[in-house]
Amino acid sequence: MSEAKTMSIKEQNKGAATxxxxxxxxxxxxxxxxxxxxxxxxxxxxxxxxxFIGGIDFRTPDMANMRAAPNSAHxxxxxxxxxxxxxxxxxxGCYSIFxxxxxxxxxxxxxxxxxxxxxxxxxxxDALLVRLSELFQAFPQLVxxxxxxxxxxxxxxxxxxxxxxxxxxxxxxxxxxNEFMSLKGETYVKVCEAFGxxxxxxxxxxxxxxxxxxxxxxxxxNVAYFILQEASLSxxxxxxxxxxxxxxxxxxxxKNLQVVQNQWWIWVFPGxxxxxxxxxxxxxxxxxxxxxxxxxx
Amino acid sequence: MxxxxxxxxxxxxxxxxxxxxxxxxxxxxxHVKAVDNVSLEVYxxxxxxxxxxxGCGKSTFGKTLMMLEKATGGQVLFNYDGxxxxxxxxxxxxxxxxxxxxxxxFQDPYSALNPQKKxxxxxxxxxxxxxxxxxxxxxxxxxxxxxxxxxxxDYLMRYPHEFSGGQRQRLCIARALEVMPEVLICDEPVSAxxxxxxxxxxxLMKDIQKELNLTYLFIAHDLSVVQYMSDRIVVMYLGKxxxxxxxxxxxxxxxxxxxxxxxxxxxxxxxHNTKKRQVLEGEVPSPIHKPSGCAFHNRCPHCMEICKQVDxxxxxxxxxNGHMVACHLYAQAQEKTQPEQAAEQTV
Numbered sequence: 001m002s003e004a005k006t007m008s009i010k011e012q013n014k015g016a017a018t019x020x021x022x023x024x025x026x027x028x029x030x031x032x033x034x035x036x037x038x039x040x041x042x043x044x045x046x047x048x049x050x051x052f053i054g055g056i057d058f059r060t061p062d063m064a065n066m067r068a069a070p071n072s073a074h075x076x077x078x079x080x081x082x083x084x085x086x087x088x089x090x091x092x093g094c095y096s097i098f099x100x101x102x103x104x105x106x107x108x109x110x111x112x113x114x115x116x117x118x119x120x121x122x123x124x125x126d127a128l129l130v131r132l133s134e135l136f137q138a139f140p141q142l143v144x145x146x147x148x149x150x151x152x153x154x155x156x157x158x159x160x161x162x163x164x165x166x167x168x169x170x171x172x173x174x175x176x177x178n179e180f181m182s183l184k185g186e187t188y189v190k191v192c193e194a195f196g197x198x199x200x201x202x203x204x205x206x207x208x209x210x211x212x213x214x215x216x217x218x219x220x221x222n223v224a225y226f227i228l229q230e231a232s233l234s235x236x237x238x239x240x241x242x243x244x245x246x247x248x249x250x251x252x253x254x255k256n257l258q259v260v261q262n263q264w265w266i267w268v269f270p271g272x273x274x275x276x277x278x279x280x281x282x283x284x285x286x287x288x289x290x291x292x293x294x295x296x297x
Numbered sequence: 298m299x300x301x302x303x304x305x306x307x308x309x310x311x312x313x314x315x316x317x318x319x320x321x322x323x324x325x326x327x328h329v330k331a332v333d334n335v336s337l338e339v340y341x342x343x344x345x346x347x348x349x350x351x352g353c354g355k356s357t358f359g360k361t362l363m364m365l366e367k368a369t370g371g372q373v374l375f376n377y378d379g380x381x382x383x384x385x386x387x388x389x390x391x392x393x394x395x396x397x398x399x400x401x402x403f404q405d406p407y408s409a410l411n412p413q414k415k416x417x418x419x420x421x422x423x424x425x426x427x428x429x430x431x432x433x434x435x436x437x438x439x440x441x442x443x444x445x446x447x448x449x450x451d452y453l454m455r456y457p458h459e460f461s462g463g464q465r466q467r468l469c470i471a472r473a474l475e476v477m478p479e480v481l482i483c484d485e486p487v488s489a490x491x492x493x494x495x496x497x498x499x500x501l502m503k504d505i506q507k508e509l510n511l512t513y514l515f516i517a518h519d520l521s522v523v524q525y526m527s528d529r530i531v532v533m534y535l536g537k538x539x540x541x542x543x544x545x546x547x548x549x550x551x552x553x554x555x556x557x558x559x560x561x562x563x564x565x566x567x568x569h570n571t572k573k574r575q576v577l578e579g580e581v582p583s584p585i586h587k588p589s590g591c592a593f594h595n596r597c598p599h600c601m602e603i604c605k606q607v608d609x610x611x612x613x614x615x616x617x618n619g620h621m622v623a624c625h626l627y628a629q630a631q632e633k634t635q636p637e638q639a640a641e642q643t644v
Contacts, residue, residue, distance in 0.1 A: 196396035
């Protein structure tokens with residue numbers, strides 16, 4: 001008898017969950033811009049990943065066709081030393097998107113955890129962490145990158161990731177901290193404390209789910225932010241090593257006025273890829289905010 | 298009446314002070330004395346009402362009994378099957394076990410359930426934390442407590458925003474009962490609810506008390522609600538107990554001037570009853586700078602010279618029903634106060 005009831009409760013539980021999910025998906029689909037964003041992001045990511053895994057040749061220069069305009073053999077044309085630009089944009093996209101996603105996720109996780117600790121415990125820990133975040137915020141990212149490059153004597157992907165993560169967690173930290181400070185006064189937190197739940201349980205299982213929405217939205221928009229950051233750093237030659245193509249690295253060639261004036265395809269295609277992806281990600285983030293924000297439901 | 302009852306909570310000189318700090322070095326410049334030297338006994342199975350105006354420390358007192366606020370001084374002894382143990386000195390594990398003995402129902406049912414979680418999850422978590430591993434067992438317990446508060450088990454799948462205030466408060470009561478506590482501290486459990494729903498929740502609480510032989514600590518500012526619920530009533534003023542009496546005795550024969558003023562504020566639904574309200578002058582003094590002597594002396598209509606200097610002790614006034622009062626009016630000769638009291642009654 002009790003077994004049957006258990007089953008029924010669990011079954012219904014699943015049904016309710018899926019219906020809420022369905023409702024959210026329907027709401028998301030009604031937002032045309034968000035769907036556009038999702039489709040563009042998905043297509044570009046898939047294209048880049050497929051090209052990368054498929055081992056598309058982005059290194060070998062085609063000596064006969066240096067600086068060739070787009071044609072049937074090279075759809076996006078070739079760059080200054082004759083490498084196929086389509087292949088480079090696709091593989092570069094893979095790196096760029098990876099940098100964006102990895103840094104956004106890592107910095108948001110770091111920011112969320114530190115923010116949760118600062119907001120929940122308050123007092124000295126909070127003061128310390130807030131000062132630390134201010135210190136990081138006051139320090140110019142560019143100088144940090146240059147310092148690290150100078151110290152390690154190499155320009156690598158790892159450096160960039162590290163710098164982005166340790167200089168990018170502050171906004172999330174502040175947001176999560178403020179949310180925690182207001183949410184820890186809620187009665188349900190007191191109830192959990194009255195039940196003797198541990199501090200980490202209260203922090204991460206009770207309060208954090210209520211802060212997830214802004215974290216998810218900020219992670220999506222941060223992906224765009226980090227892609228742009230990487231592009232600008234690579235453009236001025238401080239980003240990833242030249243051998244690794246990224247959207248910013250390809251654009252690097254356009255520093256040359258000659259190229260800008262005569263070979264438009266070298267900078268238009270990677271530039272377009274960056275703009276389109278960033279725009280799509282921002283639309284997606286906005287759409288997610290509309291769907292996930294519980295206050296609007 | 299209550300002499301041969303078993304004591305479950307024995308509070309001795311409990312103090313909960315909040316430090317006020319100033320400057321960059323957090324120098325302590327004073328204390329908010331939210332609960333100041335409170336001594337009290339709570340008997341098993343009774344409902345002890347705690348009344349007082351806003352800021353008199355009644356909620357803090359409730360939270361201190363649950364150790365949700367740290368006690369600054371004094372003892373809170375809890376009856377572990379005849380053995381009294383001081384919960385203020387409990388370590389983490391002992392505290393965790395104590396959580397199963399005493400539970401709390403909070404004032405605001407609208408924020409007492411996590412809005413992101415289904416009721417099912419909110420109900421399941423405390424049981425998991427307290428080591429009930431078997432899911433069927435958990436669900437059986439959940440259904441048992443829901444039945445007590447007249448809520449259908451299939452409502453468990455819903456989110457808190459799908460419930461009304463009364464339903465939410467019933468859910469909160471049910472959740473508190475899950476761990477089978479002996480004492481339920483109710484911190485203004487009905488003040489956020491409609492009056493029509495208040496009665497429903499109060500009756501339900503009475504039924505549950507009878508069924509489970511619970512002890513209630515009922516904190517409220519609504520005197521009629523407290524009168525309806527309580528066996529004994531404690532009146533607090535500025536962190537101190539000014540009067541303790543059986544519910545009936547307190548309403549029939551209030552002793553402390555503050556209690557009388559409080560009771561005269563209860564509206565009576567009778568147009569022929571032109572009772573004169575005893576309006577208190579002035580404001581509640583700050584709990585940081587309490588007046589010397591009796592904390593009530595600057596508002597008391599019967600203030601004497603001694604009241605300004607000496608803080609009156611809580612003393613038994615009527616040995617028959619254990620009526621206790623902290624007032625200099627009664628510390629003096631009994632015969633002097635009787636006529637005065639009679640005069641007060643006729644008003």
